[in-house]
Amino acid sequence: MAVTWIAFHLTDRCQLDCQHCLRDPGQKPKDLSLATIRKVLGEARRLYSTKQVALTGGEPTLHPELEGVLDAIVEHDFTWHVVTNGRRFEQLLGLVHDDPARRARLTAVNLSLDGADEATHDTIRGKGSFRDVMKAVTLCAAHGIPFVLQMVLNARNVHQIEAFGLMAAELGATRASFSMLQATGTHHDEALALPPRAWQNAQHRVERLAAVLTLPVTMPEGFYREQPFHVCEPMKSELLHVDVEGRLNLCCQHAGVPSEGPARDVAADLTTTSLLEAHRRLLGIIHETQAAKLAAMAEGSLGTWDHFPCNWCMKHFDKPHWTDEGARGPEAQRERWRGAWAKKVVLPVVR
Amino acid sequence: MTEPRLPRPNPQVLFTELDDGTGVLLHLDTKFYFTLNPSAVIVWKSLAEPTSGPSAIAERITKLFRVDHETAARDVDNVLGEMLEDGLVLPA
Ligand code: SF4
Ligand code: SF4
Numbered sequence: 463m464a465v466t467w468i469a470f471h472l473t474d475r476c477q478l479d480c481q482h483c484l485r486d487p488g489q490k491p492k493d494l495s496l497a498t499i500r501k502v503l504g505e506a507r508r509l510y511s512t513k514q515v516a517l518t519g520g521e522p523t524l525h526p527e528l529e530g531v532l533d534a535i536v537e538h539d540f541t542w543h544v545v546t547n548g549r550r551f552e553q554l555l556g557l558v559h560d561d562p563a564r565r566a567r568l569t570a571v572n573l574s575l576d577g578a579d580e581a582t583h584d585t586i587r588g589k590g591s592f593r594d595v596m597k598a599v600t601l602c603a604a605h606g607i608p609f610v611l612q613m614v615l616n617a618r619n620v621h622q623i624e625a626f627g628l629m630a631a632e633l634g635a636t637r638a639s640f641s642m643l644q645a646t647g648t649h650h651d652e653a654l655a656l657p658p659r660a661w662q663n664a665q666h667r668v669e670r671l672a673a674v675l676t677l678p679v680t681m682p683e684g685f686y687r688e689q690p691f692h693v694c695e696p697m698k699s700e701l702l703h704v705d706v707e708g709r710l711n712l713c714c715q716h717a718g719v720p721s722e723g724p725a726r727d728v729a730a731d732l733t734t735t736s737l738l739e740a741h742r743r744l745l746g747i748i749h750e751t752q753a754a755k756l757a758a759m760a761e762g763s764l765g766t767w768d769h770f771p772c773n774w775c776m777k778h779f780d781k782p783h784w785t786d787e788g789a790r791g792p793e794a795q796r797e798r799w800r801g802a803w804a805k806k807v808v809l810p811v812v813r
Numbered sequence: 814m815t816e817p818r819l820p821r822p823n824p825q826v827l828f829t830e831l832d833d834g835t836g837v838l839l840h841l842d843t844k845f846y847f848t849l850n851p852s853a854v855i856v857w858k859s860l861a862e863p864t865s866g867p868s869a870i871a872e873r874i875t876k877l878f879r880v881d882h883e884t885a886a887r888d889v890d891n892v893l894g895e896m897l898e899d900g901l902v903l904p905a
Contacts (some may be wrong), residue, residue, distance in 0.1 A: 533876035593827060600829040600839045603846055759837070 465699055467514035470494055471706045471717050472531065477549050480576070480587045480759050481650040482614050482643055485520060485718045496527045498533065498708035498733050503538040505737035506702070514569070515542040517576035518714055520706070523550040529557055536563045543570040545612070546599035547591060557599055559669060572610040573598055577618075578625035586618055599633050612639035615664055616654040623667045631677040638677060640668045641683035644772060647720055647782035647794035655788060656767045657734075662686050684772040690764050691755060692771045697748045702741065706731045710740040712747065712779075716770055720792040722780035754778055816866035818905035819859075820893060826901050828857055838901055847901060852878060852885070856892045860902065867893065 474491035476483075501734045506512040515535055522544055525531060546554065551571075558565050573595050577583030580592040611630040613619065619626075620809040623640065630638035632808060634800045642661060645651050665685045672679035683694040695701045696713040704710060705717040718725040719783070730740035755774065758764055767784055768774045777783040782791040822828075827839045830897040834851040835844070837848045849857060859870045871885040 595826050596839055596841060597829055600837050600846065601829065601831075604829070604831055604837050629844060 465506065465510035465512045465702055466766070467516055467701055468502065468512055469516040469518055469701060469703045469714060470499055470502075470531075471519060471704060471714060472517050472522040472525040472528075474718060475521060476521040476547070477524070478521070478547055478588050478591060479568070481618075481648075482576075482586065482616055482646060482654055484644060484646055484715065491520065492706045493525055493527075494526050494704065494706050494708055495733070498532045498704070499531055500534045500538075502704055502732055502737055503534055503540060507538050509738055513539075513541055515540045517542060517544040518677075519545070521547055521549065523554045528554075532557060532564045536561070536567060541567045541569045543568070543572060545572040545574065546598070547574050548595040549591065551598035551601055551730070553595070555605065558607075559605075568607065570608045570610050571598070571602055572612050572639070573594055573602075574614075575611045575626075576613055576616075578622040578629050582619050582622060586616070599635075603634050605787065608636040609634075610637045610639055611635045612641065614641045614643055614645040615656075617656050617660075618654060620656060620660065620664050623664060624671055627668075627675055627677070627679055631675055635677065637680060638665075639680045639682065640673075641682050642683070642770070642772070644715055644719075644776065645782035645784050645789035645791065647789065648802045651782070651789035651802070655784065657786075658686070658770070661770065683713075684770060686769050686770055690759055690769055691752075693752070694771055694775075697752070699741070699745070699748075702737075702744075704732060707731070710735075710737070710744055712775075714723075715776070716779065719781050721796050722792050725779075727779050740811070743784070751775065753780060802803040816868060819866060819870075820897055820902035820905050822857070823859050823901055823903050830854060840899070840901065843900075845899075847899065852880075852888060853892050856889055856896075 471494060473493045474485050475493070476485070492612065517531070522528070523546055558568060575583060575591070575595050576586045583592040584590065599609060613626050615623070627638050643654055665681065668679060668681055678738055696703060701713070702710060703713050703717065709731050711729065712727040727747065729744035732740055758768065767786070773783050776791070780790055782794065825841045827841060828836060830836045834854060836849040836854040836857065838847040838849060855874055855877065856870055859865045859873065867889050868886060871882055871889045874880065874885040874889065875882050893902065897904065
């Protein structure tokens, strides 16, 4: 067990308004400060010899100081990957090509693609976004940049698991990834929800696909586990997640998601607390969570939904989660904040 | 003699231009990539201009690259023929 990677939730800014988005879109977008990123990178390298950084969001390419972030990654001798919707891919490519050290350390571009065809994807993520991703895919292929295609499964696209895997293989992706939809706390939950049995069927189909394709096919945390006591990657401290406010929290699935009462998944503010101390407090949160799971097991109170580790976790932290009666928990605002922030972001444009 | 009409780009084909003047077409139905050399890029871009015919495209290529008109015209014909066969363009 080691702190293998650090994930930075760089920004809440995003040009899209995906139906399954977990970021509470009514909030005015924030950006993670470059000073905090530098501090955490230095500490993680020194303390844990961590080597990999993930950049997520929001849309990370909209961070106003993305160039500085990439320079900090290079200076601290990390490799990096980025999760993006592909809309500003040419700008990202420009930054990557401006400095060979940035390119040499880029391990993958993870492109969010929620359908095996344009109509399905665009219904979920907005018109034109399928072609944005395909253009980013083309640029990755042309420049020899490894790319991953990742899909959030839901009722609108679950029929396309096999077609998606095949498409990823045909396009030359290095991996296809299928995530389980988390309840968002918005009105979209009703149309996107699947019952537990359908999730288990989807999981089996992904496993079968993985056995058939030579391309690696993966499923991040969340899917059904026969054994109710499951220790996920973040709870093993293999991944440390820094939210957009510069706080160490449990994982990306918790960040920015509304909760009843103060957020209990947050360990400490990393601008004022050392990473080591924040990590120590995070272990306290993790142990409390695991003890609560053991108590629920002892009571015999676990239902089918509680065998989906992330769903149980979200319920435990009083956040939106699935039940047999649909999504429950606090509501998220839905109107995306559309201020003037986008105009302030200036990045070089290639060609 | 009237010029043959230009085929039209298949809407299921995505064009991406690269910094070095080359380009890539991705056929969204077959998921095949096709690389375009700089003169094929000119051909593809010209298809979006409704007034342009094959000889006008050849003329552009003659001006931009050091080739005579006859060679350029032959290249344009070949490129358009291959694009038709691969379903990248549709008959006019
Ligand atoms: S899911 Fe990602 S790409 Fe979609 S709106 Fe949310 S942050 Fe943006
Ligand atoms: S939501 Fe909870 S169980 Fe799921 S990955 Fe995050 S910390 Fe682990």
